[in-house]
Amino acid sequence: MAERDEIERNWRASVAISHGFYYAWLQTIRELYPQVDPVEITVQFYQRVAEQTARLYREKAGLRSDDALALARAFARSSEVMLERVEVEGSPEVATITHLECPWWPEHSKLTGGYSCQPGCDAWFRTTAALVSKDLRVETLASKPAGDDVCRRRISLSQPKRQEEA
Secondary structure (H helix, E strand, O other): OHHHHHHHHHHHHHHHHHHHHHHHHHHHHHHHOOOOOHHHHHHHHHHHHHHHHHHHHHHOOOOOOOOHHHHHHHHHHHHHHOOOEEEEEEOOOEEEEEEEEOOHHHHHHHHHOOOOOHHHHHHHHHHHHHHHOOOEEEEEEEOHHHOOOOEEEEEEEOOOOOHHHO
């Protein structure tokens, strides 16, 4: 059990380090290019991360392009790895992922000069979904930065399957 505790402690430290890297990178970019909108920098960063995420979901996880619930579960696993607490529910046509706890949102505004994490998160979820399948879309229903108790997103098929296709 001690080995497992050490692995978990090391993983938690690794996640904290990755957060620190992100904020240091963002601060450096903002200092070098003060004329560039920091929200746009964040959105572009997360779009690039989403490209890698979508590739891994397709190639390693074998996600089908017509399964909103499978994508929500993949999002949940990615979130859990980053020490976020999530719930997923739904069907292959429409699913929701709810972030109950997230280490990003309380520190993001403080460490970025006042803008929220939502534009980056929205970019990651939407870009990943679009690159997994042109038939999947993501809609933000609630967010902690906007004052809600949770962050919640709906993942759905653009064109729900007809009964004979199901």
